[in-house]
Amino acid sequence: MTRHLRDAPQFYLTAPSPCPYLPGREERKVFTHLVGPRAREINDMLSQGGFRRSQSIAYRPACETCRACVSVRIVVDDFRPSRGFRKVLARNADLIGEVLPPQPRSEHYSLFRGYLDARHPDGGMASMSALDFAMMVEDTHVETSLIEYRRRGPDSGFTGRGTGDLYGFALTDRLSDGLSMVYSVYDPDLEPRSLGSFMVLDHVARARKLGLPYVYLGYWVEGSEKMGYKARFLPQERLSPQGWERAE
Template identity: 65%
Template sequence: MTIHHPQAPQFFLTSPSPCPYLPGRAERKVFTHLTGDRASGLLDLLSQGGFRRSQNIAYRPACERCRACISVRILVDEFTPSRSFRRTIRKNADLIAFEGKAEPTSEQYSLFRSYLDDRHLTGGMSEMSVLDYAMMVEDSQVDTRLIEYRMRVPGAIGTTDERGGELMAVALSDVMADGLSMVYSYFEPDAAERSLGTLMILDHIERTRKLGLPYLYLGYWVEGSAKMNYKIRFQPQEHLMPKGWERFVG
């Protein structure tokens, strides 16, 4: 007779759907719910096995004939920014980051909508309403932070006007036992020259280091998907392989 612990998580499998990364392929995911006092500990454990969080769900790919999605984490203590990365930091010296609770605003949604319309018009998130966005931000039972990247307001440092600068980018991130996990980020699509996606990762590397944690989790890298190639630029990093986390040499 099999005895199930009453608090053991239950796992479910989605039906096949079109893969958003590789044309002509189908994807399936295995998932479980993150609820109650055990949510943070469960997410820490599942992240070691390649799971990601979306709202109160932890999931990972479970495709029948494809293993292209590979979990990636940056070794923050060994990371040194390249010349290109340092240029990105200098180029955005007129931005300031504000970290706070995961609380949605209409200003955020407006930027989020512009980002989706420019970058993901036909994606699964393209129809997200303001309520859907609010749930994405708020529906978390783990330690989740929201970082806003705004234009600096001249002469406003230390005043109530400091947060009045134009919102340029937003990152939603989880604090875990061994690192930060970038859940979702978006930015002003008309500011491509700033490389804001790169900037947010560089900023999160520093935030992870300051917390004394070893890893920054970036989600999945999909070999063969051009829009995922940027993740390989941040070295050194580890990939989750069949035998466990292994250092990637690109």
């Protein structure tokens, strides 16, 4: 008991700042550090309690007057792609994802910059340098992968590797009960492919193969255009004060 208390994470509260999702509101976060031999165990526990990971930090919203940010996770075994999602899978059938260590390269940063400039030019990450990006990818004390998406080649069925240009990538944590999509990026010039949705669907397939029950998508914010897409991946569970509740 003494050791457990000594190793328990310490939590801190950020100062108020403008909300990135709902105009006119402020946000605060509660956070703790994910370091040391228990980092993976703590990340598991906190993820199941609605926290997200960013580098070696686990955080969740702690706004005094707002509960708009809702943690969501896809129920893998019961998920069946809708007609629209089947079209997304068909449009991207020529792509394959390769699981790699979290080691950034210049092409990752170039794609990241193009994605931010096109989709989130005023977001909190807009000023990130190449060094900042490298830290985002590399600074992890849990089981993290970088999944790259490229076109299939003649040997992809045997090697599991794509060929040619990088279309997108996802920074993904493996939890004891699922895959957590920490951050995903894709080429904004390929928007008709719906690569963001495709990468989520690919993670559902990967979780199913691994026997993991959930894919964690982070926060869904009703009324936020940026986060609205997450509500389409049904069935899912949403974290409420009463616990995880299923949404069909």
